[in-house]
Amino acid sequence: MESASQSPRAGASLLASSVGGGILPGWATYAVLGGAAALSTAVLLAAGAFTAALTLAFTVLVACVAIYAWSRAVEGPRRARDRVMTMAIAAAFGLAMIPLFSLIFEVAKRGIPGLSLEFFTSDARGVVGGGGAEHAIVGTLMITGVAALISVPIGIMAAIYLTEYGTGRLRRALTFFVDVMTGIPSIVAGLFAYALFEIFLGPGIRLGVMGSVALSVLMIPIVIRSAEEVLKIVPAHLREAAYALGTPKWKTITRIVLPTAFAGLVTGVMLAVARIIGETAPLLVTTGVIDSLNSDPFHGRMQNLAVYAYNEYRSPGLMKQASYDRAWAAALTLIAIVMILNVAARLVYRRYKTEIR
Amino acid sequence: MLGAAGSKRSEARAGQVRTTAGAPAIGTSSGAAGAPSGRGAKTIEVKGVSLYYGDFQAVEDVTMKIEPNKVTALIGSSGCGKTTFLRALNRMHELTPGAAVEGEISLDGEDVYGAGVDPVQVRRLVGMVFQSPNPFPTMSVYENVAAGLSLNAKRMKKAEMDAVVERSLRGANLWEEVKDRLDKAGSGLSGGQQQRLCIARAIAVEPEVLLMDEPCSALDPVATLAIEDLIRELKDRYTIAIVTHNMQQAARASDLTAFFNLEKSGRPGRLIEIGPTETIFTKPAQQATEDYVSGRFG
Amino acid sequence: MAQVDTTTNAGQLLAAASGGRRRPGDRIFSNTATAAAVTILALLAGVAIFLVAEGLPAVTAAASELPGGKSLLDYVAPLAFGTVLAATFAALIAVPLAVAVALFITHIAPPRIALTLGYLVDLLAAIPSIVYGLWGIFVLGPAAVPVMRWLEEHLGFIPIFEGPASVTGRTMFVAGLVLAVMILPIVSAVAREVFSQTPRKLQEGAQALGATRWEMIRMTVLPFGRSSVISGAMLGLGRALGETMAVTIILSVSGAVSFNLISQANPSTIAANIALNFPESSGIAINLLIATGLVLFAITLVTNMGARAIIARQNRG
Numbered sequence: 001m002e003s004a005s006q007s008p009r010a011g012a013s014l015l016a017s018s019v020g021g022g023i024l025p026g027w028a029t030y031a032v033l034g035g036a037a038a039l040s041t042a043v044l045l046a047a048g049a050f051t052a053a054l055t056l057a058f059t060v061l062v063a064c065v066a067i068y069a070w071s072r073a074v075e076g077p078r079r080a081r082d083r084v085m086t087m088a089i090a091a092a093f094g095l096a097m098i099p100l101f102s103l104i105f106e107v108a109k110r111g112i113p114g115l116s117l118e119f120f121t122s123d124a125r126g127v128v129g130g131g132g133a134e135h136a137i138v139g140t141l142m143i144t145g146v147a148a149l150i151s152v153p154i155g156i157m158a159a160i161y162l163t164e165y166g167t168g169r170l171r172r173a174l175t176f177f178v179d180v181m182t183g184i185p186s187i188v189a190g191l192f193a194y195a196l197f198e199i200f201l202g203p204g205i206r207l208g209v210m211g212s213v214a215l216s217v218l219m220i221p222i223v224i225r226s227a228e229e230v231l232k233i234v235p236a237h238l239r240e241a242a243y244a245l246g247t248p249k250w251k252t253i254t255r256i257v258l259p260t261a262f263a264g265l266v267t268g269v270m271l272a273v274a275r276i277i278g279e280t281a282p283l284l285v286t287t288g289v290i291d292s293l294n295s296d297p298f299h300g301r302m303q304n305l306a307v308y309a310y311n312e313y314r315s316p317g318l319m320k321q322a323s324y325d326r327a328w329a330a331a332l333t334l335i336a337i338v339m340i341l342n343v344a345a346r347l348v349y350r351r352y353k354t355e356i357r
Numbered sequence: 358m359l360g361a362a363g364s365k366r367s368e369a370r371a372g373q374v375r376t377t378a379g380a381p382a383i384g385t386s387s388g389a390a391g392a393p394s395g396r397g398a399k400t401i402e403v404k405g406v407s408l409y410y411g412d413f414q415a416v417e418d419v420t421m422k423i424e425p426n427k428v429t430a431l432i433g434s435s436g437c438g439k440t441t442f443l444r445a446l447n448r449m450h451e452l453t454p455g456a457a458v459e460g461e462i463s464l465d466g467e468d469v470y471g472a473g474v475d476p477v478q479v480r481r482l483v484g485m486v487f488q489s490p491n492p493f494p495t496m497s498v499y500e501n502v503a504a505g506l507s508l509n510a511k512r513m514k515k516a517e518m519d520a521v522v523e524r525s526l527r528g529a530n531l532w533e534e535v536k537d538r539l540d541k542a543g544s545g546l547s548g549g550q551q552q553r554l555c556i557a558r559a560i561a562v563e564p565e566v567l568l569m570d571e572p573c574s575a576l577d578p579v580a581t582l583a584i585e586d587l588i589r590e591l592k593d594r595y596t597i598a599i600v601t602h603n604m605q606q607a608a609r610a611s612d613l614t615a616f617f618n619l620e621k622s623g624r625p626g627r628l629i630e631i632g633p634t635e636t637i638f639t640k641p642a643q644q645a646t647e648d649y650v651s652g653r654f655g
Numbered sequence: 656m657a658q659v660d661t662t663t664n665a666g667q668l669l670a671a672a673s674g675g676r677r678r679p680g681d682r683i684f685s686n687t688a689t690a691a692a693v694t695i696l697a698l699l700a701g702v703a704i705f706l707v708a709e710g711l712p713a714v715t716a717a718a719s720e721l722p723g724g725k726s727l728l729d730y731v732a733p734l735a736f737g738t739v740l741a742a743t744f745a746a747l748i749a750v751p752l753a754v755a756v757a758l759f760i761t762h763i764a765p766p767r768i769a770l771t772l773g774y775l776v777d778l779l780a781a782i783p784s785i786v787y788g789l790w791g792i793f794v795l796g797p798a799a800v801p802v803m804r805w806l807e808e809h810l811g812f813i814p815i816f817e818g819p820a821s822v823t824g825r826t827m828f829v830a831g832l833v834l835a836v837m838i839l840p841i842v843s844a845v846a847r848e849v850f851s852q853t854p855r856k857l858q859e860g861a862q863a864l865g866a867t868r869w870e871m872i873r874m875t876v877l878p879f880g881r882s883s884v885i886s887g888a889m890l891g892l893g894r895a896l897g898e899t900m901a902v903t904i905i906l907s908v909s910g911a912v913s914f915n916l917i918s919q920a921n922p923s924t925i926a927a928n929i930a931l932n933f934p935e936s937s938g939i940a941i942n943l944l945i946a947t948g949l950v951l952f953a954i955t956l957v958t959n960m961g962a963r964a965i966i967a968r969q970n971r972g
Contacts, residue, residue, distance in 0.1 A: 023473050053798070078508070079475065082867035089763055092755030093772075096843075099795075099836045100779055106794050107786060157691035165685050166692070174692050177699050183959035184952065185897025187926045188706070191948045195705035204937060217702065220695060250684035278783020281899035281926065285933045306785045306900075313789060313904065324793075331786045338781050449863060454766060481865035491860040495878035504874065505864040555860070562864065 024074055029067065029087070036063035060091045104335070111332025114325035123293045123303075133330055135293040136308035139208065140337075143287065143304055144277050146212035146297050147219055152269055154216075155223030162224070163231040164253055181221035189217040190282030197286075206288030208297030211304065214282035219272050226268030230261045263352035270345035274338045280306035305330050398425040398596040399465040399482070399565035401446060406460030407625070408441050408450060415441045417625035418460075421615055423566070428588060428597045430607035430634065433617030434654065438626025439600045442617070443568050446598070447483035448476040464565065481505075484564035488571040490551035492543035492558070499539040501554055502526060505562035521561055528594075529557035530587050549580025556587065560595070567591065569599040573606065585610045604650060608638050616646045710946035712939060722940045731947045733912045737922030738951065741827060741902060742895035744916065745834035750888045753839050757846035762872060773847060780840035788904030791833040796824025796905065803828055803917040814914050821919045825907035828916040833901045838891035845887025849880040882969040889962035893955045899926035925951040 040058035044050040064084050071080035116132075123135035162174060193214035197205050234257050242252040258265070288301035289311055295302075309330035316323030401423040408416040416438035423429050423446075431439045444450040445458055448469065462469045469479050492501045502522045506513060513521075522539070526532040531553040535546070543554055552572060559567060569588070573581040588597060588610050601607050607614055615631040630637065630646045641647045648654055718726040760772050800822060807818035853876045861871040902924050908931075911920040923931070929944045936944060 023475055075475070078867055078870065079477070082869040085869040086763060089755045089759050092752055093759040093764075096752055096756045096779075096839060097775065100775065102794060103782060103786065103790050106790060110793070154691050154694060157688050158695055161688035161692040165688050170689070170692060173696060177696055179963060180956065180959070181695075181699060183893050183897075183955050184702070185899070185926060185948075185955055187897070187899045187929050188948050188952045189702075191709075191929070191945050192702040192705055195709040195945060196701065198709070199705065203941070217698065220698070224695075248678050248681050250678075250680045253684070274781060278785060280783070280785045281903075281930055284930055289934070306783060309785050309789065310900065310904070313792075327789060331783075331789055334783050335786060338783065339778075342778075342781055447863065449859065452859070452862065477865050477867050479865075480863055485863035487856055487860065487863070489856055491854075491856040493857065493860070493874060493878070495881075504861075508864065508866055508870055558864065 023079075024071055024083075028070065029083075032063050032067045032070065033059070036060075036066060060087075064088060064091075107328065107332050107335055110325070110328035112329075114322075114327075114329025115332065119326065119329055133305065133308055133326065133333070135290070136303045136305045136330060137333070138293060138295055139287075139303040140277065140305040142295055142297055143208055143211045143215065143283070143302060144273060146209060147215035147276065148269070148273055150212060150216040151219040151223050151272070155220045156227050156265065158220075159224050159227035159231055160253060162228055164249070164257070178221045178224050181217070182225065184217065185281075186214075186218055186279050187281040187285065190214045190285040192217060193282065193286050206286065206301045207299070208287055208294070208302035211283045211287035211302065212297060214286050215276045215279060218279065218282070219276050222272040222275060223269060226271065227261075227265055230264030230268060231257065233264070234260050260354050263349050263354070266352070267345045267349040270341050270348065274341035274345070277341070278306050278334050278338060280304075280310055283307050284310070305334050309334070398594065400425050400596065401483075401566060401598070402461075402463045402466075403446075404461040404463075406442070406445065406458065406462060408438065408445055409455075409457040409459070410441075410453060411455035411457075414625040416445075417627050419628045421628055421631050423596060423598050424613060425596045426592055426594075427612040428592050428599060428610055429613040429615060429631075430611035431598065431600045431615050431617060432602070432604060432607050433626070433629075433649070434619070435602060436622065436626075437617040437619045439617050440570050442626075443570055443598065443600050444485075446566070447485055447568055448479045449485065451476070481562055482564050483566045483568060484559035484562065485568045485570065486552070486555050486559050486572050489575045490548060490555050492546075492551050492554050494542065494544045496543055497540045498535050498543050498546070498554060501543040502557050502561050504558055508562075525557040525561035528560050528591070529553045530583065530590075531557055547580070549576050549583060552576060552580070552584060553587065556584075556591075560591070564595065566596040566598070569597065571600055571602065573601075573603070581606070604638075604652075608634060614638070616641075616643075616649060618645055618649065706945060706949050706952070709942055710949045711942075713942040713946040716939060716942075720939060721943055727943065727946055730943065731925065731950050733910060733922050734925040734928050734947060735950060735954065736912050737827075738896055738924040738926070738954065740914070740922070741831050741834060741924055742892055742898075744827065744831035745838060745895045746888055746892045748832065749835040749839045749891060750842055750884070752835070753842035753887070753891075754846050754884060756839070756843045757850050758872060758876070760843075760847055761850040762868070762876065776840050776843055778840075779836060780844075784837065784898060784900040785904075787833050787837055788901040791829055791901055791905040792825065795833060796826075796829050799824050799826075799829050799832070806917060815916045817915045818917055819919075820917045821907070823907065823919075825905055825921075826917050826919070827906070827921050830902050830905045830921075831916065833905060834895045834898055837898060837901065838894050841894055842884070842887045842891040845890065846880060846884050849883035850876050853879045882965050886962040886965040886969075889958055889965070893958040893962065896955050896958060897926060897951065899930050903927040903930045 037055070037059045039062055040055050041050070044055055044058065064087050067087055068080045068084040071083045075083075119132045119134075120137065121134050122132040158174065158178075162171060166174065190211075193210045196213065197207065197210050238256055238260065239252055242256050243249075247255070283304050284307060287304060287307070289307060290301035290303050294300050309327045312323045312327035312330065403419055403421050403423070406416065406419045407414060419442060431443065433439050441450060446462060446469070450456050450458060458470060464479070464482065468474070469483075493504060496504065499522055502525050503518055506518060506521060523532060523536075526535060531550060534550060535554075538545075543551070546554060552575075556567075556572075573584050576584065585606065588599065591597060592612075599607075599611065611634050613631065614634045614637040616629045616637065617626050618629045619626050630641060630643045632642070637646060638650050641650065713721065713727050716727075718724055718729070721727070721730065723730065756776055760769050760776070764772055800820070803818075803820040803824070803826065806816040807820040810816045811818055857875040857879065858871055861874045866874060903926075906921050906923060906927060907919055908923040908927070909920040910922060912922050913920065925947050929948055933941070933944055
């Protein structure tokens with residue numbers, strides 16, 4: 001066997017790696033997992049404490065111990081450590097996936113009962129313990145739309161500045177502060193929008209556009225970051241070819257660089273929208289809560305899906321469960337919108353991106 | 358190729374190699390060259406080995422012997438499979454997804470790809486030094502040399518480990534230069550020193566065979582000569598196979614030379630000729646060999 | 656006359672091509688771009704200025720004038736404590752898990768499905784925080800009650816598990832778990848990035864020495880990625896510090912300052928406190944809340960700066 005000071009040379013064989021001298025069969029891992037599952041199920045059933053979660057936990061634990069012991073006997077301590085760590089890491093991944101599936105499952109399960117025609121077509125004005133979320137849906141679209149209207153031009157122009165024009169101190173300052181902006185807590189962005197409007201329009205004000213401003217503070221750094229990355233990928237030789245033809249810089253940017261990066265820019269914007277469309281906190285402090293449909297961002301409060309869901313939970317009407325149902329339905333709608341945006345963003349990217357050879 | 362008598366295609370996935378056929382029983386040696394050699398260095402016997410990356414065949418039907426206590430140089434133009442072949446000897450080839458090995462490779466008679474053989478154990482016995490020095494950047498010089506040891510030995514007393522580290526560094530002709538900076542980062546050395554550090558690291562685990570893949574290509578001429586001197590010393594204790602595209606190096610440093618070549622690009626590499634270095638360079642048997650060593654191509 | 660920037664490749668060509676003169680189109684466009692840059696800096700300055708302006712009255716006011724009769728410091732200290740407690744607990748859980756997830760995706764899972772697995776983990780980041788909040792209080796909370804009871808029973812001697820275990824699940828423990836799930840994708844994305852960039856020659860060097868896969872990971876991948884993972888962890892921490900909705904919904908707040916994670920008596924976080932009180936507040940109370948918002952901003956700023964500093968040092972070294 002291996003000894004510290006003596007070289008394993010004399011008489012060393014390829015199979016001298018372990019006491020048993022060999023390797024576990026290929027089906028070893030599955031056998032161990034199966035056996036552990038069976039054992040855990042049996043023990044827990046017998047103890048009367050059977051739940052899916054507990055069984056899973058026990059299975060993983062028992063499997064790890066078993067594979068280590070078996071491997072150590074057959075293959076040696078190093079291989080055993082390798083196997084048990086691989087199993088533990090895989091288990092950790094599984095653990096991380098549980099919340100994802102639980103979330104999607106639970107939101108679907110609890111949200112579907114709340115979905116109805118009424119949910120989508122009527123608001124909650126004057127209705128006690130009932131009503132729908134039309135105002136919230138419209139409000140979400142409105143507020144997010146205005147936020148995008150503000151953020152996208154500014155963000156993309158700033159990204160253009162950083163990649164095409166920027167020099168010296170302004171550039172460094174901008175890069176630094178965009179970094180800072182990505183870290184602003186969402187509620188602080190809301191407070192800022194509130195403070196801004198309060199100074200000009202007096203206290204207690206609540207407006208749809210305030211929410212848009214708050215969301216813009218969050219959205220702009222995201223747009224800048226992703227646009228910057230996409231613009232940087234456009235190779236220098238494309239620009240140089242345009243310059244060599246005598247094209248002025250601004251035309252090069254608008255006719256060559258932007259179209260080449262177009263798919264990436266659109267994707268970046270869509271992903272940014274997906275990120276902020278579910279934001280609640282900044283809107284709680286800016287747009288307020290309202291029961292009726294209001295599609296004018298410049299007058300009066302405006303409702304939004306996320307705040308609506310929060311509100312239905314926080315102050316349910318007389319029929320508590322119905323309110324909760326609506327909250328979940330709003331949550332489901334939100335997730336659906338976000339997922340659709342994410343998937344659409346990737347599809348758009350794949351369909352429209354320009355291959356750069 | 359797939360119909361070669363008695364051989365099965367072995368799908369190489371790390372740790373799960375299925376059989377290559379025709380391997381002699383574990384533990385017996387085959388032929389004179391398989392007899393345990395004087396200082397413990399081993400012979401590598403290669404029979405009918407073909408190497409694949411997925412469907413692409415990189416190397417075709419190589420049969421040769423790598424003699425103990427001698428330096429065998431593998432030469433040939435780039436792309437003819439020398440490195441691929443070298444990496445099959447210590448089962449590094451199979452780490453590439455889709456890579457496959459056919460034929461038989463045995464270490465002192467034991468099939469390297471046999472069932473029940475742990476590739477990790479193979480790599481312990483067959484060490485490798487790479488083209489570009491790769492000391493572990495987060496470890497000191499000492500820790501780098503001891504890296505392989507701390508994997509293998511259960512609990513080495515500090516004094517023992519110190520002794521092994523010193524012995525390995527001396528063996529790599531590096532001791533005098535680093536003995537006062539053993540705890541400094543391995544990446545702080547010059548290129549030549551780093552490569553010698555990697556050699557020290559490789560020999561610290563006392564392999565039977567040392568494979569070197571163009572070890573000097575990233576080094577300056579002075580460092581290169583230092584490594585070549587080192588190789589000449591090392592062959593007393595190890596079997597050495599070195600891939601090089603530098604013919605002068607092969608002529609200087611090796612005892613045997615194997616010449617690999619491609620018919621044309623896209624075809625797999627083949628072993629054209631193997632023999633004593635002097636013969637290969639002065640009176641080669643094959644025309645292609647003569648063309649290569651006299652610089653007419655490659 | 657505006658100077659063409661000749662430090663960039665494009666600039667040199669441009670100067671050559673246009674003979675050094677700026678066309679009106681160029682000037683308009685570049686000025687617009689610069690204006691955008693300046694606007695953003697102004698926006699950020701505005702955030703700072705307006706918040707300070709609105710928060711200042713609370714800083715200067717005497718304790719008696721403020722709601723609750725406490726000075727700003729006394730008011731915000733328990734909130735800051737709660738914020739840091741929740742975020743730290745979340746990070747302690749999320750970071751090792753994220754490292755494992757990243758290792759799984761980059762080194763263990765079959766390469767063909769690694770991309771899909773990455774998408775799945777990133778999906779966690781797409782879910783809005785209100786949904787996490789609802790999930791936390793309706794699903795995870797009740798499910799965690801038996802766990803908390805077990806912790807109280809068997810590990811109750813440790814202060815964080817002192818109990819008595821809440822029966823509703825509305826505890827720091829559950830809030831921390833939800834935060835951990837929320838920041839897991841952030842840390843794991845950073846870790847995945849750096850693990851997959853571990854130089855092949857380092858990994859092969861370890862393998863050629865006869866290391867098993869786990870040993871290779873320990874010798875090369877993990878040391879290589881250490882600073883990036885730390886920086887990613889701090890980014891996640893920053894996110895957890897600022898998270899509002901999940902905590903607002905889940906926590907049952909009593910204002911108590913304690914490390915006890917599983918009881919009904921919990922401190923609130925700065926963000927949750929603002930969310931809960933702002934809608935009904937007016938006057939000086941609003942100034943007070945905004946002042947706490949500034950404190951939160953400062954805390955997250957320091958954390959994020961720290962993260963970037965670590966990355967910068969790694970890139971330089």
